[in-house]
Amino acid sequence: MLAQQAYILNTEEDYQQIDTVKDWIQNIHESGTFFHLSLKTLELMRRFSTLYTQVFDKDDIHPSTLNQLIITSRGLEVELIREN
Numbered sequence: 177m178l179a180q181q182a183y184i185l186n187t188e189e190d191y192q193q194i195d196t197v198k199d200w201i202q203n204i205h206e207s208g209t210f211f212h213l214s215l216k217t218l219e220l221m222r223r224f225s226t227l228y229t230q231v232f233d234k235d236d237i238h239p240s241t242l243n244q245l246i247i248t249s250r251g252l253e254v255e256l257i258r259e260n
Contacts, residue, residue, distance in 0.1 A: 190246045197249045198228060200256055213259055220252040 201221055204210050210218065227245040230236045 194249045197253050217255040224248045224252050
């Protein structure tokens with residue numbers, strides 16, 4: 177039971193991270209500051225947006241797709257912090 181609770185907390189943290197990264201991407205698009213970003217970061221943003229749409233807008237919640245979204249959001253967060 178304790179292992180499940182830890183997993184639930186990690187999942188909630190992952191969803192919070194996904195929302196944070198989504199907000200960062202929206203701010204970048206609204207401010208127009210994406211011209212100085214590297215191609216790697218832009219590709220991660222594209223991949224994140226595609227996966228986010230697939231999971232949350234189209235309700236395609238396969239474990240593998242959700243896992244890809246979580247991994248992409250972590251990598252994108254690292255790249256955005258590194259570049260800012």
